[in-house]
Amino acid sequence: DVQLVESGGGLIQPGGSLRLSCAASGFTVSDTYMSWVRQAPGKGLEWVSDVYRSGSTYYADSVRGRFTISRDDSKNTVYLQMNSLRVDDTAVYYCARVEFTLGCFDSWGQGTLVTVSS
Amino acid sequence: DIQMTQSPSSLSAPVGDRVTITCRASQGISTFLNWYQQKPGKAPKLLIYAVSSLQSGVPSRFSGSGSGTEFTLTISSLQPEDFATYYCQERYNTLMYTFGQGTKLEIK
Numbered sequence: 001d002v003q004l005v006e007s008g009g010g011l012i013q014p015g016g017s018l019r020l021s022c023a024a025s026g027f028t029v030s031d032t033y034m035s036w037v038r039q040a041p042g043k044g045l046e047w048v049s050d051v052y053r054s055g056s057t058y059y060a061d062s063v064r065g066r067f068t069i070s071r072d073d074s075k076n077t078v079y080l081q082m083n084s085l086r087v088d089d090t091a092v093y094y095c096a097r098v099e100f101t102l103g104c105f106d107s108w109g110q111g112t113l114v115t116v117s118s
Numbered sequence: 119d120i121q122m123t124q125s126p127s128s129l130s131a132p133v134g135d136r137v138t139i140t141c142r143a144s145q146g147i148s149t150f151l152n153w154y155q156q157k158p159g160k161a162p163k164l165l166i167y168a169v170s171s172l173q174s175g176v177p178s179r180f181s182g183s184g185s186g187t188e189f190t191l192t193i194s195s196l197q198p199e200d201f202a203t204y205y206c207q208e209r210y211n212t213l214m215y216t217f218g219q220g221t222k223l224e225i226k
Binding site: 035037044047058060099102105106108111 | 150152160163167168208209216217218
């Protein structure tokens with residue numbers, strides 16, 4: 001069975017850094033495309049970042065230059081390094097597997113909450 | 119950037135009703151339109167991909183249709199477990215994705 005388990009969320013002050021992890025099982029992350037999607041409290045879904053099979057990375061305008069997505073194939077894990085955090089980065093961050101041809105997120109983790117507050 | 123607008127933003131209906139949610143794109147998106155269901159405190163779940171294809175395990179009372187810029191999600195006979203928030207999502211531009219703002223479906 002496909003499973004995605006996020007970790008690393010927590011309370012952080014504005015300007016701080018945090019690294020989220022997404023451990024995958026049931027498939028190989030290097031064989032597919034992976035995304036981070038976030039949801040601010042009481043709000044809708046917002047795509048954050050992609051890492052492709054090739055290792056290419058893409059970002060939403062709102063996080064480009066501050067967030068970095070990466071992958072450790074030996075651990076079958078995807079990461080999101082978040083720097084220069086702002087109050088409006090507060091959200092539940094979901095890791096999701098992408099079905100690239102269809103452009104949909106076919107499996108999701110349970111999410112990890114990041115709260116940016118002083 | 120493509121904008122996705124869902125209507126209504128919220129909807130109240132009784133069990134057994136037929137419900138339709140609409141999603142409009144600011145430009146044509148071909149068939150790159152997907153629907154998700156999200157229950158409180160849970161991750162979204164893929165319901166329908168490529169406009170009208172049902173994800174494995176999703177009940178047949180869910181269906182999707184549309185083309186170009188206007189798409190619909192229909193639930194033919196509401197069940198208690200269907201009360202949730204529904205999101206459409208496009209991937210026409212391969213470098214980004216956009217979600218609709220969501221439609222909250224509540225029990226009447």
